[in-house]
Amino acid sequence: MELSSLVRKLGHELTEIRERSLKTILFKLDHNLISYADLVHERALFRNLLEWFNFPDVPIKEEVLNFVNSLIKHPPAAEKMIGIGAVEFFSQLRPDVDPNLQAIIDGIVDGLFFLPSELPSSSLSSLLSLLNLAFVGDGRHRLALQAVSCLQQLCIFLRSRLNFHRDPSFSSTEQGHIDLPDIENEDTLELQMKQLSLPQFCVSILENAVPLLRTGSQRVTMEVLELLVEDMFLIGDAISENVWEDDSLFALELKDKLLLVLGLLGETILYHKTNISAEQPKVMLVHHRMAFISISLFTVRLLQILLPVEKASKVIQKSLLNALFLLSLDISFSLEYPSIHESIAAYLEQMSTENYSIYKQVSEAAYSIECTCSFMVEVHKKDCLGIHNIAKPVSSICHGVHFLLHPKVLYEICTFGLQEDKNEGYADTKDTLGNCILSLSETTSDKGEGVLPRTTRLQAALRLLFSKKQLVRSVASKHLAFHLLNEEGANLKRPRLDGNVLSSISNLFVIERAIELKLDDKKDSIIKAETVEKLHDILTSDAVDLVLRKSAAEQLAVILEDTKMHEIVKKLGMIEKILAYLSECVHVDGKLMESIVLPCLMLLRKLVCADPVIRLSLAQQSSVLLLLFRVSLILQSDRAVLTETTILLCLLLFDEVARTETWADGITSNDTGVPAFSLPVAVVRRYHLPVRITAHHAVSPNAVVVPLSPESLAMKPVSDMLKMAWNLSWYHGIENLLQLIDYEKEAET
Numbered sequence: 001m002e003l004s005s006l007v008r009k010l011g012h013e014l015t016e017i018r019e020r021s022l023k024t025i026l027f028k029l030d031h032n033l034i035s036y037a038d039l040v041h042e043r044a045l046f047r048n049l050l051e052w053f054n055f056p057d058v059p060i061k062e063e064v065l066n067f068v069n070s071l072i073k074h075p076p077a078a079e080k081m082i083g084i085g086a087v088e089f090f091s092q093l094r095p096d097v098d099p100n101l102q103a104i105i106d107g108i109v110d111g112l113f114f115l116p117s118e119l120p121s122s123s124l125s126s127l128l129s130l131l132n133l134a135f136v137g138d139g140r141h142r143l144a145l146q147a148v149s150c151l152q153q154l155c156i157f158l159r160s161r162l163n164f165h166r167d168p169s170f171s172s173t174e175q176g177h178i179d180l181p182d183i184e185n186e187d188t189l190e191l192q193m194k195q196l197s198l199p200q201f202c203v204s205i206l207e208n209a210v211p212l213l214r215t216g217s218q219r220v221t222m223e224v225l226e227l228l229v230e231d232m233f234l235i236g237d238a239i240s241e242n243v244w245e246d247d248s249l250f251a252l253e254l255k256d257k258l259l260l261v262l263g264l265l266g267e268t269i270l271y272h273k274t275n276i277s278a279e280q281p282k283v284m285l286v287h288h289r290m291a292f293i294s295i296s297l298f299t300v301r302l303l304q305i306l307l308p309v310e311k312a313s314k315v316i317q318k319s320l321l322n323a324l325f326l327l328s329l330d331i332s333f334s335l336e337y338p339s340i341h342e343s344i345a346a347y348l349e350q351m352s353t354e355n356y357s358i359y360k361q362v363s364e365a366a367y368s369i370e371c372t373c374s375f376m377v378e379v380h381k382k383d384c385l386g387i388h389n390i391a392k393p394v395s396s397i398c399h400g401v402h403f404l405l406h407p408k409v410l411y412e413i414c415t416f417g418l419q420e421d422k423n424e425g426y427a428d429t430k431d432t433l434g435n436c437i438l439s440l441s442e443t444t445s446d447k448g449e450g451v452l453p454r455t456t457r458l459q460a461a462l463r464l465l466f467s468k469k470q471l472v473r474s475v476a477s478k479h480l481a482f483h484l485l486n487e488e489g490a491n492l493k494r495p496r497l498d499g500n501v502l503s504s505i506s507n508l509f510v511i512e513r514a515i516e517l518k519l520d521d522k523k524d525s526i527i528k529a530e531t532v533e534k535l536h537d538i539l540t541s542d543a544v545d546l547v548l549r550k551s552a553a554e555q556l557a558v559i560l561e562d563t564k565m566h567e568i569v570k571k572l573g574m575i576e577k578i579l580a581y582l583s584e585c586v587h588v589d590g591k592l593m594e595s596i597v598l599p600c601l602m603l604l605r606k607l608v609c610a611d612p613v614i615r616l617s618l619a620q621q622s623s624v625l626l627l628l629f630r631v632s633l634i635l636q637s638d639r640a641v642l643t644e645t646t647i648l649l650c651l652l653l654f655d656e657v658a659r660t661e662t663w664a665d666g667i668t669s670n671d672t673g674v675p676a677f678s679l680p681v682a683v684v685r686r687y688h689l690p691v692r693i694t695a696h697h698a699v700s701p702n703a704v705v706v707p708l709s710p711e712s713l714a715m716k717p718v719s720d721m722l723k724m725a726w727n728l729s730w731y732h733g734i735e736n737l738l739q740l741i742d743y744e745k746e747a748e749t
Helices: 002-009 015-030 036-040 043-054 061-071 075-083 086-096 099-112 121-135 141-166 188-193 198-214 218-238 241-245 249-274 282-306 309-314 318-328 331-336 338-351 353-382 396-404 407-416 432-439 454-464 470-485 499-507 529-540 546-559 563-571 574-586 591-610 612-619 622-634 639-653 681-686 716-730 734-748
Strands: 678-680 694-696
Touching: 002 015, 002 036, 002 043, 015 061, 036 061, 036 075, 043 061, 043 075, 043 086, 061 075, 061 099, 075 086, 075 099, 086 099, 086 141, 121 141, 121 198, 141 198, 141 218, 198 218, 198 249, 218 282, 241 249, 241 282, 241 309, 249 282, 249 318, 282 318, 282 331, 282 338, 309 338, 318 338, 318 353, 331 338, 331 716, 338 353, 353 716, 396 407, 407 681, 454 470, 454 622, 454 639, 470 499, 470 622, 499 622, 529 546, 529 563, 529 574, 546 591, 563 574, 563 591, 574 591, 574 622, 591 612, 591 622, 591 639, 612 639, 622 639, 678 681, 681 694, 716 734
Parallel strands: 678 694
Antiparallel strands: none
């Protein structure tokens, strides 16, 4: 009783009581009043010794560590220390103590790892043979679970040992080696033959544990998976991905066993998938689905560790391939584990081009379903079909037109046409529809009226100047003449609109060589904000000579290659000042300002290119569009100026169709850099663009390019995926779908 009381006091809150209790125990040990054998039976001793270092005040650290070091020399004490996590505890404690104490901790951890570096196969075989009892139903399966737990702990200890001995700061009194005791009458070679290497140990666990994943017991499945996960971590350290190219006998044996295991895992995934049916009791349905998901996750992660994707074609296990194909078509799995699903698709592509092709086609069909349902939702919210007007005495044709005015319908028609060869929905002079679209930019009366608002007509006409069709550009130039002649203060602005100027408009924006827009948003800036502010002051000061202002603009144009400098100049009002200088230039008396136009345009282009908000704002201002148009007409003989104005107008006029919100829902980006200016492929093909553009949507996301074959549609996994895609899209997610199912069940009862 007295010893138990002393042990309990080792965990007392008061430092003095803890310290006095420990010194009393050490005194009794020194004078043989108690023995280490007596202490081994005190359960609280081991936890209190570790907890000693968790108190705010930790006295006599060295005495405690030396006590622990002496205690673990007795195997029962070492086992109990290992059992409560002493290895991990001391490994984490080590960096926080003085160097002289670190050496003692190294000795403690070394002592806790007093195992041979390899594992006796006879002991392992005994544990592995117990695993088969998991299939026995007379209570002996508990022994199997104990064996699973024991193997899991062994994996954890081996991993801790590996990590500890790999630690660069590891300092062992025995130099990291544990010598086997001398056994006089045992042959050394025979002893080595009875031992397993770490890779063999890992694969043996896989071979014997994977079959247990089909016992039908949820507890067995989960505990075996926990063992396999620990084993997988060891495999990452023990088996190289180069094993698939290794032709040594050892590697060949290892490969055969790994292929067998991968095949078993594939069969197990298929087993649980085929048992997921409505005929099963709910508890078994849940078990099989959970097992299917958990085993699939383990299998893919094991593949990621063992098998690089580029080597996957060397590992063709039919059952594994079938399992990966099923997983690729499992929508709920892909939504819950998107990164794992990406890996599955990558492995599938390498292992079977046929299965991968089916997966891609079905995915496209599912995405098309999603787009359709998403569009129909908007139709119901915005009443784009005109259903709310059904009772009104209005022509039925008007209702049809109303539907066409939905932004996504317009985007579809403008970008991809009407899905017919003869009727592409864009401006042209050769057919009725094309001419109708072309006439939308026309001003139909002297008062400036037209089908569309004035600014919209101006944007459309300017945009058509980029068309690849000469006749379209000629019509657009005539439409633009009205805007130039009727602009406010037109009589005080250059150029003089004579025949030569008007005839040059149609080919004005046809630039022979497209340039690439590049801005730097990655490197750390070497320019100080004060420098930028001083240059801005020079540029914007009317008191400074124009030559110096031009020089400041040229320097700023170089500095603004760094997008981190943009906010500084925007806050200082640089955009407004640039537009003011350009306005001075187009004035009838503004020829003197022509010298500063080029660097000002370069500054404006870089700001516009990097900022979608500025693009949106300037694109809606007809005065800005006409200003840039006039500058290009005045200085069209200067190729550098003309190129800059053409690029600026291109960015402003095509900004709307470049925005992802025009055609997509819920798009978010984690990229904090300059947003890419991307246009649909149809637009890039149809227009002369002065810049190299990133293109998207080569085909409509709402159309399936290659229809699924009847054979593919007849496959149950394929039809199941399409049904799930429709239901998830139509009911806007799994939660709504489940609520509907519950409601229908209640209605039936």
